[in-house]
Amino acid sequence: MKLLEDRIHKDGQVLGQDILKVDRFLTHQVDYQLMKEIGKRFAEVYANAGVTKVVTIEASGIAPALYAAESLNVPLIFAKKAKNVTMNDDLLVTEVYSFTKKLTSTVQISSKLLEAGEKVLIIDDFLANGQAALGLLDLMKQAKAEVVGLGIVIEKSFQDGRQKLLDEGMNLTSLARIEKFENGKVIFAPADDSAFDIN
Amino acid sequence: MKLLEDRIHKDGQVLGQDILKVDRFLTHQVDYQLMKEIGKRFAEVYANAGVTKVVTIEASGIAPALYAAESLNVPLIFAKKAKNVTMNDDLLVTEVYSFTKKLTSTVQISSKLLEAGEKVLIIDDFLANGQAALGLLDLMKQAKAEVVGLGIVIEKSFQDGRQKLLDEGMNLTSLARIEKFENGKVIFAPADDSAFDIN
Numbered sequence: 001m002k003l004l005e006d007r008i009h010k011d012g013q014v015l016g017q018d019i020l021k022v023d024r025f026l027t028h029q030v031d032y033q034l035m036k037e038i039g040k041r042f043a044e045v046y047a048n049a050g051v052t053k054v055v056t057i058e059a060s061g062i063a064p065a066l067y068a069a070e071s072l073n074v075p076l077i078f079a080k081k082a083k084n085v086t087m088n089d090d091l092l093v094t095e096v097y098s099f100t101k102k103l104t105s106t107v108q109i110s111s112k113l114l115e116a117g118e119k120v121l122i123i124d125d126f127l128a129n130g131q132a133a134l135g136l137l138d139l140m141k142q143a144k145a146e147v148v149g150l151g152i153v154i155e156k157s158f159q160d161g162r163q164k165l166l167d168e169g170m171n172l173t174s175l176a177r178i179e180k181f182e183n184g185k186v187i188f189a190p191a192d193d194s195a196f197d198i199n
Numbered sequence: 200m201k202l203l204e205d206r207i208h209k210d211g212q213v214l215g216q217d218i219l220k221v222d223r224f225l226t227h228q229v230d231y232q233l234m235k236e237i238g239k240r241f242a243e244v245y246a247n248a249g250v251t252k253v254v255t256i257e258a259s260g261i262a263p264a265l266y267a268a269e270s271l272n273v274p275l276i277f278a279k280k281a282k283n284v285t286m287n288d289d290l291l292v293t294e295v296y297s298f299t300k301k302l303t304s305t306v307q308i309s310s311k312l313l314e315a316g317e318k319v320l321i322i323d324d325f326l327a328n329g330q331a332a333l334g335l336l337d338l339m340k341q342a343k344a345e346v347v348g349l350g351i352v353i354e355k356s357f358q359d360g361r362q363k364l365l366d367e368g369m370n371l372t373s374l375a376r377i378e379k380f381e382n383g384k385v386i387f388a389p390a391d392d393s394a395f396d397i398n
Contacts, residue, residue: 029312030261030275032268058258059277062229066262069231076229078258082300101281113228 001041001175002197004153005188007034008176014184018128018156019100026125026153027060038175039067042123042151044196045173046072049148052118053077055140057096057107057132064153065123072121077113079136081105092142096135099128107135109143116144127152127174130161137168149173157189200240200374201396203352204387206233207375213383217327217355218299225324225352226259237374238266241322241350243395244372245271248347251317252276254339256295256306256331263352264322271320276312278335280304291341295334298327306334308342315343326351326373329360336367348372356388 013021025031042064051072056065057079069076082105090111097104114120122136133150140147147170155162155174165172172192179189191197212220224230241263250271255264256278268275281304289310296303313319321335332349339346346369354361354373364371371391378388390396 023309024312028276028279028309030265030268030277032265032275035265036269059261059279062258062261063265063275066229066231066234066265069229070235076231076262077227078229080227080258110222110227113223 001038001191001193003034003037004176005191007031008154008186012186014181014186017181018159020154020156020178020181020186022154026063030063032063035063036067038064038153039069040071041175041193041196042068042121042173043071045151045193046121046149049121050119051121051148053114053145054121054123055079055109055136056123057081057136060125061123064125064151068121068123068151077109079107079109079139081107092139094135094138094142096131098131107132107139109139111143114140114143114145118143118145119148120145121149121151122147123151123153125153127155127161127165128159130159130164133161133165134168137165137170151175154178200237200390200392202233202236203375204390206230207353207385211385213380213385216380217358219353219355219377219380219385221353225262229262231262234262235266237263237352238268239270240374240392240395241267241320241372242270244350244392245320245348248320249318250320250347252313252344253320253322254278254308254335255322256280256335259324260322263324263350267320267322267350276308278306278308278338280306291338293334293337293341295330297330306331306338308338310342313339313342313344317342317344318347319344320348320350321346322350322352324352326354326360326364326371327358329358329363332360332364333367336364336369350374353377 011024054069149171152174177189210223253268348370351373376388
């Protein structure tokens with residue numbers, strides 16, 4: 001997605017060997033206009049997939065996932081990272097290790113929110129080692145829901161998450177794919193949605 | 200906001216003496232249409248306040264705050280609850296105790312995202328004891344930003360958060376105000392935005 005790549009060039013900050021900081025428009029401050037275009041793009045790609053729910057994980061995935069849900073006219077569910085006293089029903093639970101936060105989180109979804117056979121589009125802000133995405137896939141398997149695709153805002157293609165998800169047979173749509181960092185600049189690989197870009 | 204009160208009657212679940220579970224449309228599954236109407240309502244109330252940023256706290260505040268930001272055409276910032284390795288700049292930090300999660304979180308905002316004198320509308324999903332809202336007020340004070348108002352989706356008016364915020368001289372706009380729970384049903388007090396309801 002050219003609009004997103006341009007924004008990463010403009011406002012993204014490369015830290016060390018493998019971290020891209022995008023806290024001016026995605027992970028801390030949120031540019032609703034860009035998120036809306038991102039949500040629309042995911043909806044374009046999965047327009048004919050019969051999506052019944054969009055699923056993401058708190059917190060940075062919520063904004064792009066919400067606009068994807070709006071564009072597809074379905075509800076959004078965000079998986080939760082910590083047990084809350086109001087979550088008293090049957091929970092689907094998995095564990096996710098975050099390399100950026102250096103901790104393992106219990107991630108859960110209330111089982112009553114997903115019926116068997118629902119068609120789910122998973123959205124997340126980053127794909128690196130694939131831990132969060134694989135955790136969400138595990139939750140969807142427990143719910144007997146069908147994952148029609150994974151929409152990723154920014155993929156670090158030099159890490160192994162992409163291959164793990166392709167090995168699971170997943171449809172993967174990464175709107176920006178980072179091949180490498182070179183002298184503090186981002187070098188992109190062709191994005192999965194490039195056919196939808198006008199220019 | 201009548202639309203919201205009706206939805207709480209329909210899908211809210213009263214647990215024990217003081218917990219309202221709204222995970223079918225706000226805190227876990229998100230109804231984007233309702234969130235959009237809520238965001239628009241906050242924008243109507245603060246249309247002439249010169250808002251430059253909407254600020255919330257992850258994670259359940261993000262959806263209504265994002266639509267408020269869209270309706271006001273300003274960026275959203277969500278305060279973060281845990282230190283992330285990519286947050287390496289000057290941080291504004293405060294502590295917030297959550298009665299529902301029974302833990303104290305460090306809540307922070309990157310200081311570079313707010314300039315002195317910015318006019319901030321704070322949005323949150325729940326107001327009960329006021330801990331999260333007071334934490335955000337503290338962060339805004341550190342940033343030398345002006346808080347033009349607090350928009351709350353659901354207020355538990357039988358707890359003391361409202362009074363604490365009024366004592367701080369805050370403009371408070373709670374779209375649903377719960378006076379009490381009676382036999383498992385929600386009894387509402389008049390909402391702060393009732394003048395904007397058509398019916």
